[in-house]
Amino acid sequence: MKKKILAIDDDECVLCIMEKVLGQSFDVMVTSDPTEFLSAFKKSSPDIIVVDLVMPQRSGIQLMQDIRATGSKTPILVCSGSTSPQMQKEALKLGNRFLRKPCNQFDILSEIESMVA
Numbered sequence: 085m086k087k088k089i090l091a092i093d094d095d096e097c098v099l100c101i102m103e104k105v106l107g108q109s110f111d112v113m114v115t116s117d118p119t120e121f122l123s124a125f126k127k128s129s130p131d132i133i134v135v136d137l138v139m140p141q142r143s144g145i146q147l148m149q150d151i152r153a154t155g156s157k158t159p160i161l162v163c164s165g166s167t168s169p170q171m172q173k174e175a176l177k178l179g180n181r182f183l184r185k186p187c188n189q190f191d192i193l194s195e196i197e198s199m200v201a
Contacts, residue, residue, distance in 0.1 A: 086111040087200050091134035092121040092147065093163070098185075102134065105189040106196060118142040122150060130158060132199055134192075137164035137175055145171070148178035159199045163187065 088111045091102050099114040106112045113128060115121050118141050125133070133151065137144035148160055160179035165186070166172065176182055183195055 087131040088128055089113070089132045089134060089196065090121065090124055090128060090130035092116065092118065092139070092144070093134075093136040094139040094141075095136070098136070098163075101189055102192060105193055109193075110196070118147060121147060125151060125156075126154075132196060133158055133160045134196075135160055135162055135164075135179065137162060137166045137171060145174055145178065148175070152178055161192075161195055161199060163192065 086109070089106055091099060091112065091114045093099050094116050096116060099116065103112050103114050113124050115124065135144040135147055144162060144164065151158065151160070161181045161183060162175045162179040163183045163185060165184065172182055181195055181199065183191060
């Protein structure tokens, strides 16, 4: 059975790349909508979560706080272009890894594979 990955990003191109690259080895669910993301999290119990930090409706920090508030220990990969040291520090308190954008498909795949190993 394939491991499940749930990803949220406000950039549809990033989501398409994740779906294409990760979909070969994982069961991938992607969305740009925070409400849909949280609903999918509750319903699907993903093995790994990928979160962007800076999004218009809700920040990745807020979404990770919501996830951690459920008691979930699901590994989180933060994939963001944010250069704010404070935001990165906060993200790593809630997430497990940080990957700076722009990143290529091999970086994302490598991080995910190491998280499920």
